[in-house]
Amino acid sequence: MSYVDRLRARERELGRPVRVGLVGAGQMGLGFVVQASRIAGMEVAAIADIAPERGRQAFAQAGRDDAVTGGSRAELARAIESGTPVVTDDAQTLTGLPLDVLVDASGVPEVGAQLAFAGLLAGKDIAMLNVECDVTVGLLLARLANGLGRVYTVCRGDEPVECKALVDYVRDIGFEVVCAGKGKNNPLNPAATPDSVADEAVAKGMNPHMLASFVDGSKTMIELAALANGANLRVAARGMTGPHCTVEALAETFRPATDGGVLPDAGVVDYCTGPVAPGVFVIGRSDHPAIVEEMAYLGMGKGPYYSFYRPYHLASVEAPLTVAQAVLDRTPSLAPQAWNAEVLTVAKRDLRQGESIDGIGGETVYGLTDSAANARTGGHVPLGLAAGARVLRDVSAGTVLTTADVAVDETTTIATLRRLQDRLLEGEEVLGAWI
Known part of the structure; x- marks a missing residue:
């Protein structure tokens, strides 16, 4: 029904x-x-x-x-x-x-x-x-x-959830998930600010801060971190690889480097620029001769890597489906299963001691996805905590910010919840090591 x-x-x-x-x-x-x-x-x-x-x-x-x-x-x-x-x-x-x-x-x-x-x-x-x-x-x-x-x-409609549905499908039919990701709508420009995209924002009827977060890559990094955590996939490299790619070349591009692709490893999230946007994709692998033969007959390519592609995501138009799923099925469309990925805060320009960070899509910082383990050991500041943070010392543009560079506003609700989450994860690590 x-x-x-x-x-x-x-x-x-x-x-x-x-x-x-x-x-x-x-x-x-x-x-x-x-x-x-x-x-x-x-x-x-x-x-x-x-x-x-x-x-x-x-x-x-x-x-x-x-x-x-x-x-x-x-x-x-x-x-x-x-x-x-x-x-x-x-x-x-x-x-x-x-x-x-x-x-x-x-x-x-x-x-x-x-x-x-x-x-x-x-x-x-x-x-x-x-x-x-x-x-x-x-x-x-x-x-x-x-x-x-x-x-x-x-909510459904955003790329992480629609890509997670493809991940589930590929796993359900017995394929290994090699890579899951999305096409990026705009050419990557980490220096983009609301002022630099103002004219384009007006033409598109968009908030310039939102558009700046798309162009500077923050939104893509955020979405793929959510996918990594929700689908229990990894971030193979800081910032991922982000090649230019077409739909036809997805399976050739997003495979491990040992097989001629761009990936350091399998089981990861990534993105590309080019005509793949606004779609999402999963690369699945199966090398059994019978399956390879059947997939070739079905027009899915020579294998053993295959692309599963959805050419659209419908944003707020699809989001009500998540409300129905929550109320009727009592299940999430996507929620973190693990904490594999973080979005780090990077200086968009030179920052001076005493300045205040303005947050996502602003003038001062952008986001870069990395593994949660690297973020923790490096003392890096999550992008979601950056707004209102105070710069403690001069840093150069491109610096991945740490707690030595900025002081997070610890009076906020999100900072309080983050500290609780950190303690939860630390406790699980201790328990895991003890077991």
Whole structure:
């Protein structure tokens, strides 16, 4: 039975649809609201945005011009229960409203951490369009959700989740996963800033900080770290290899160097520039003669490496599927299974002692994926903790920042959760060594 059929059946049984609370009514949030409004048995019942007018406009585009703005939590709750959508400027308000799932589309790691932690404790399922938060504290949030009988998940539509579905498929049919990854939409320019991409952002109708995070590579690094942790794959080299590639050449390119490819090893994540974007891919391997013969007959190439390719990802249009999966199946679309990858913070320009880091997609830093082991032994600062950090000494552009270079703002929720996650991982390492 399809999700829509099951959502309708649930609505008939309970007398109401799945109620979703959304944080962030920007480009991704708007798409989510409009698409969810077209799915029977599901509704966005509340939006939190620092600019409430964006929330009202999102509801209006979804055909609802009756949204209630402001009022006490009790008043907002009564409105929701009567079928009237509400808008607030405080994300934390959503945790106390009669909602089933909280979706974070803010893209701000601290906002995601606050919402997810408080929401889980309040008995809500959490669905993240905020992958930046997931690659910082996602393992802790997933463990907390499991312990509380809730679901913590990254949303479908983003490349990590759609690629994870391909990984599962390739493993399920008995192939070895050699590489999983995505095409990068923009040529890589680590020096890109909101100012340098401003004209392009206007032309595309994008937030310049978001576009800068795409162009400087941070978003690709974040997404592939989430995939590595969610699919239990590795990062073979800092920054990965990132060759230019076509769809037809995927299986020839993303194989170990010993077999003529670019990979240092198998079982890794990677990306490419070129016409593979906006798709995701998995390279699977099977060398049994019968399978090689069958795959050749089926037009999949000569083997033993084969490409499995999805030519699109639909961002916020597909994200409501994760809400349905969480509510109906009680499983995540993607959540960290292990902590294999980190996104390190790199100086985008020369930084001076006393400066403050402005965060992802800004003027000062970009992200670079590496193994979690390398990040830990090098004392490197995760990109998700960089916003608001204070520069302790002059560093040159291109420096991978450590705790000797910058002081993280330890008063934030995400920093607190990160320290708890670090202790959790340290305890597991000690236990593993003892066993």
